[in-house]
Amino acid sequence: MNSLITDLAQEIFSGIALGSIYALIALGFILIFKATEVVNFAQGELMMVGAYVNFFIIQGIMGDLHVPTGWMFLMGLVGSILFAIVFGWFLDLVINRPLRDESVFSIIMATISMAIMLRALVSMIAGSESLVPQSPFGGAYFNLGGVIISVLDLTIIIGAIVLVSAFYYFFNKTRWGIAMQATSEDPIAAQLMGVPVKRVYALVWIFAAIVAAISGVLLSPRASLIDTNMGFLGLKAFPAAVLGGFGSIPGAIVGGIILGVIETVSMGTLSFHFHWVKEINDIIVWIVLIAVLMIRPTGILGTEEIKKV
Amino acid sequence: MKRLMTIIISITMFSLIGCGGAAESPGVTENEILIGNVQDLSGPMKELGKILPAGSNLYFDYINDNGGVHGRKIRMLVEDAQYNPQKTVVAVKKLIEKEQVFCLYNVIGTSPVEAVRPLLAESEIPLIAPATQSGTMSDMSRPAAEYIFPTDTGYDIQASILIDYAKEIDENAVIGVIYQDDDYGENVLKGVEESEAEMGITVQKESFQRGATDFAGQVMNMMKGGCTHVIIAGIVKEPIIIMKTAEAMGYAPQFMGISPTMDHRVSLAAGTAGEGFISANFAPLWNSDDNVPKLYRELCEKADVPEAMMGMYHYYGFSTAIVLVEGLRRAGKKPTRKKLIRGMETFNNWDGAGIQPLTYNRNDHGGAEAVTLIQIKDGIQLPITDWIK
Structure with a gap:
């Protein structure tokens, strides 16, 4: 019995770490959606670009400067974030702005095309061979009452919580955040009220790119290899965002963690004790998603939006 | 008229060229x-x-x-x-x-x-x-x-060879397999099931979806099942993460892999966790x-x-x-x-x-019905067997 509890605790911890990665990608989806009502299907690819930029900064610095390891990873992180700022601004310029007056579908299609182009572009620049990233923590872990806590996983979880809280605060308590919400609700009225709509759009794309870069930096040591297909994880983060309530920032972390935990526990203990669970492992997440949406169509933390037509 | 002539001539020419090849x-x-x-x-x-x-x-x-x-x-x-x-x-x-x-x-x-x-x-x-x-x-x-x-x-033959080998080096070996849930894994399972029937053993089976990045559940189930030898039917990423996860949990079975895991990046990325990893190989090492x-x-x-x-x-x-x-x-x-x-x-x-x-x-x-086995020793892949069937 005791071992069942430790096993479950272990799986739940691992699931929370996995779910935190989903949450970070979902957060990117939600940020852009909240301000522009666009679903950015290239969010996973933004993460992939972040992971690659981080990898090359670390490689470059390692080769040339011989800085201590801690600094190296810190500079990798800072460098990727700086790159994300420029990249997010650029994406707003080439995708969001020219299509702003078109239907939302056009922009969504543009993000899907961008996802494909980014994959091709990265493999042209970096080569198609998967790369082996280093982990800032090596394989460090500690034992907490029989449960193995990996330092990397712990960092991922803390990172996700901090970022989600920061953006929650930003959106609900700061002038810029409220301006963003206003823009999403009615861009024309917001503009008339003096909200710099163009800057709001640019800012939100920059935020999404930063979140993506950070999740890329955190995911790559956990995934052991980085390749141009790692962006497909975005397709798993999307149901997390829906489950949590699309448009709700805390919903990202709730949805992400629920899905992550379900995934690891069903693959682990549940499959071990009930063999039939093995057969439905790959659909269990979707069963939960549909069940939740039947009870709460807006997701767990989503709020119903009423639109005047 | 002129155009018609051109067409006729070109058709004749093409068919002549075609005839030349068809001989x-x-x-x-x-x-x-x-x-x-x-x-x-x-x-x-x-x-x-x-x-x-x-x-x-x-x-x-x-x-x-x-x-x-x-x-x-x-x-x-x-x-x-x-x-x-x-x-x-x-x-x-x-x-x-x-x-x-x-x-x-x-x-x-x-x-x-x-x-x-x-x-x-x-x-x-x-x-x-x-x-x-x-x-x-x-x-x-x-x-x-x-x-x-x-x-x-074939992957099925490889799986059988690995099971035979595990039983050979340790007759009390409890064997498990973690496989990718697709054509590849199916073929591996076929070999596993044949060995089960032939040797009268039961192999613990855990699956994962292509692209999975978390294997805590599967590794823990292997540990709970008391597996001493774990065969990984993955590509490159999976053996790395599986072995790292096991190392962190203090679980150290003999890990073995089907030929796609025979990639130098496994030893590179898995580090100490990958020490001793045995993989099936279809060729002598190129070096x-x-x-x-x-x-x-x-x-x-x-x-x-x-x-x-x-x-x-x-x-x-x-x-x-x-x-x-x-x-x-x-x-x-x-x-x-x-x-x-x-x-x-x-x-x-x-x-x-x-x-x-x-x-x-x-x-x-x-x-072909044979493979050689390669083992990672001090981070280097070394052949440990001749062709075995």
Whole structure:
């Protein structure tokens, strides 16, 4: 019995770490959606670009400067974030702005095309061979009452919580955040009220790119290899965002963690004790998603939006 | 009128050219043999799409520089099908009908090759060395099996060999397998189930979806099941994460892997967790001292092949090219597709290609049934067995 509890605790911890990665990608989806009502299907690819930029900064610095390891990873992180700022601004310029007056579908299609182009572009620049990233923590872990806590996983979880809280605060308590919400609700009225709509759009794309870069930096040591297909994880983060309530920032972390935990526990203990669970492992997440949406169509933390037509 | 004349003349010209080719087998002229290859140049396996044909061309160039096969040079056309079965069908159709290739070679992927079986049967065109290790390739009960000559030991056979080996080094071994839930894993399971029936043992089975990045559940189940030997039917990422996860949990079974895990990046990325990892391999190590690997490295040096390209996959293209050339030699001075098939079927434990010995005959296109085992010791991959069946 005791071992069942430790096993479950272990799986739940691992699931929370996995779910935190989903949450970070979902957060990117939600940020852009909240301000522009666009679903950015290239969010996973933004993460992939972040992971690659981080990898090359670390490689470059390692080769040339011989800085201590801690600094190296810190500079990798800072460098990727700086790159994300420029990249997010650029994406707003080439995708969001020219299509702003078109239907939302056009922009969504543009993000899907961008996802494909980014994959091709990265493999042209970096080569198609998967790369082996280093982990800032090596394989460090500690034992907490029989449960193995990996330092990397712990960092991922803390990172996700901090970022989600920061953006929650930003959106609900700061002038810029409220301006963003206003823009999403009615861009024309917001503009008339003096909200710099163009800057709001640019800012939100920059935020999404930063979140993506950070999740890329955190995911790559956990995934052991980085390749141009790692962006497909975005397709798993999307149901997390829906489950949590699309448009709700805390919903990202709730949805992400629920899905992550379900995934690891069903693959682990549940499959071990009930063999039939093995057969439905790959659909269990979707069963939960549909069940939740039947009870709460807006997701767990989503709020119903009423639109005047 | 003038235009009509032009059309008539060009049609006549084209049919004359066509007649010239048709006198012999398609794809064979006085001084050239044209072969068709379908690779993934822009899809998920594009990494291999460049490397495999480069390895093959390294050997074809060597043969061509030395007079070719019976005086004919080999020229290879590579089509892109993005590892996609439907696109592979289109590409193979193009190669057969438009390009009129003599034979097919190295078409990549299990499902893509499965999809072109009807085309092979229809055109009676042989496919030498499909680039997949699925055991279904050598299953003679499947359509068009008589046209396919696989060079790799099937995943099912590999799994059985690994189980035998585990039982040999430890008769009390409790064996588990963590497999990818697709065609590849299915084929591995087939071998596992055969071994279970044969040896009267039960193997614990855990699956994962392609692209999974978290294996805590599967590893814990292996630990709970008391597995002392765990076979990983993954590619590169999975063995790394599985072994790292196990290390963190203080669980240290003997990890073993099916041939796709035989990649130098496993030892590179898994670090101490990967120490002792045993993987099945279909060829001697490309950097070993055997004859073919030696020739391979010599030619690489001569042709200035970049170091990043050299390795097991490049060598795979190289060694399967040797198989094809040997087949073409055995097809005789006036090769036809039928003669190539008959020539291939004279291979009897032939080991000239720098891979495991190959045997084909009319009733059995199994080709290879052996692997060598490679173990990571101090971060370096070393062969620990000879060919074992």
